[in-house]
Amino acid sequence: MRLVTYRDALHAALSQAMEEDPTVCVMGIGVDDHKAVFGSTKDLVKRFGPHRVFDTPIAEGGMTGVAIGAALGGLKPVHIHIRCDFLYLALDQLLNLAAKWRSMFGGQMSVPLVVRAVVGRSWGQGAQHSQSLQSFMMHVPGIKVAMPTTAYDAQGLLLSAIADPNPVFLLEHRLLYELTGEVPDYCRAIPFGKTVVRREGDDVTLVANSYMAVEALRAADVLSGYGIQAEVVDPVSLVPMDEATILNSVRKTGRLVVVDTSWVTCGVSAEIAALVAEKAFDSLKAPVKRLGMQRTVCPVSKPLERAFYPHAGTIVAEVLDLLGEQRLDVQVPETATSFKGPF
Amino acid sequence: MRWKPTTGPFAVDGQEDEAQMTAEQGYALYRAMLRIRRVEEAIARMYPSDKIQSPVHLSIGQEGVSVGVCLALGPTDRVYGTYRGHGLYIAKGGDLKKLFAELFGRVTGCAKGRGGSMHLVAPEVGLMGCSAIVAGIIPVAVGDALASKVQGSQRLVVVVFGDGAVDEGVFFESVNFAALKQLPVIFVCENNAYAIHSRVADRHRQAELFRYGESLGVPGERCNGNDVFGVLGTMERAVADVRRGCGPQLVEFMTYRWQEHVGPNTDHAEPYRDPRDIERARRFDPLNCAEGRLRERLDLTDDRIAEWETDVQRDIDEAIAFAEASPFPDPASLFEDLYEEAPSCGS
């Protein structure tokens, strides 16, 4: 095992996949420039050439269609977007074509396409550079969806996404890129459909994904200081979803707080709350709670931005509330992130 | 007095546009550019202090375009822009105090601190909004022009976008519709040589972007964007044509981005740049070029320039002081302004 950043884990997986499979190609705005999508595609163009690693015009709709066609033509495109907000332009191609191709044509062909995109948060990303599009992709059948949290997830899921014959959407998070984690020396694919228990506990289940899993772990640390043991469960793979791990945890703790990187309405948290209501209702000792972005447009101004996003402090408060505890003196330090813009 | 546009590496042979202008107008163009330059420099200087906690896309080197475009417009004419919007905001007459307050995330900002650098707005002077999704705002401007035409208004609409926006399908859809309906809109492509780190020729086989209008029925032309007098002349003619009902126009202004795509620094040594371009850009600095010609043809003196510099510096200092003294928005106001109150429809 070795310790690497999330960015380097993505990079290692991409390099290895390109080395082992000559049909893998990497496309997207800036994939071949000196910034290399926060370093995740660094030097790939030097190693594999401009026919396999190429910049595209700024045309997300068209280029997504091209990627779908390239996949049908025998390539395995990895199409990268530095912000997932730009994917609204590509939803027609992704949801009307890529997601439907196999079933609509009677299962005769598949679209082996990987779309990687990054969620922006912090440093005033504002209304149009801060969104988190997982539920759009989850809502429409036909695309697999995952949100890697650790370097291990990033590396393993990118490899299995590339090996998968179906369209896969991998949603990464800007604030995870600098974080380090252990990965195997030789990158190994990890299967989709696995929920990861990040920390065990008996009192409350925190289902939290992507960067919110990091905040949930910080919250769990604070809570343990008060004698409350939170179990942190990360549904890394959203489609397909490993429901059993979530349900088992809720059956054990009887309490559920879901924390998602996006809005709660019709989102991942709604889906998981519904799952628990349907399949583990009897084990609930308290109503399910949900945290996500506040239901408004993401503001730039710092105090508003702080109020807009869930973080360890709001998670702790929610758990205490759920347990009927009055702990008004709880102080949770703001996340120490090294991320300081400008992008 | 008549002005000939400069020729230079970014100019087009045979460019004939000339602006008819008084000394006052010549000075106004220069002072507007000076204002933008000094504001952008102030932002770059203070950025490491973390007072501005949002991405900034600076317009240094591109001042001639915003200024020449906006000074050709009347007060009721409207503009739409991009995340690289400081220059457009200032040129259209946006308030400097509200600009700095917005950058500092204060409630007195032009968008109450919600939009930040990328989403400047000043409807009181006709800047309707700036969007950070490439090309997305182009059809919105066309829609405003549609409303103008339907209502028989004299209002004209200008949308300013980068060379990167011409990659997007929505650009073509918008130009087509504007041509179809002969709408009072001017498409201004501010070609600063790069979309982030990619050159126009890396993204287009046909790299003369202004020609894309022609095939859709919109006359297009390319001009030197570093010559503010030429920009004004070109725009005045385009504005006159649109007002006469000749339908939409497309103008591509050639300029050059001096700073990194986003952030306060320069990145002249990065591999995507051609060192000769930097050299040329320095030689054809729109501010210096304008100064040279004003000295040549008018009685522009050092004293007068020094006076203008002092004025701009004072305005910037006041704007920064205003911004710093302004409160941050109250977190309790987070949910405000999502919807406007709808009229009650009884029970």
Ligand SMILES: Cc1ncc(C[n+]2csc(CCOP(=O)(O)OP(=O)(O)O)c2C)c(N)n1
């Ligand atoms: C739809 C969309 N795709 C990608 C981006 C990321 N992006 C931001 S600026 C930019 C380049 C735009 O270049 P250009 O239009 O030439 O404007 P400039 O920055 O040079 O002023 C890109 C690709 C975006 N904001 N929106």
Ligand SMILES: [Mg+2]
């Ligand atoms: Mg550009």
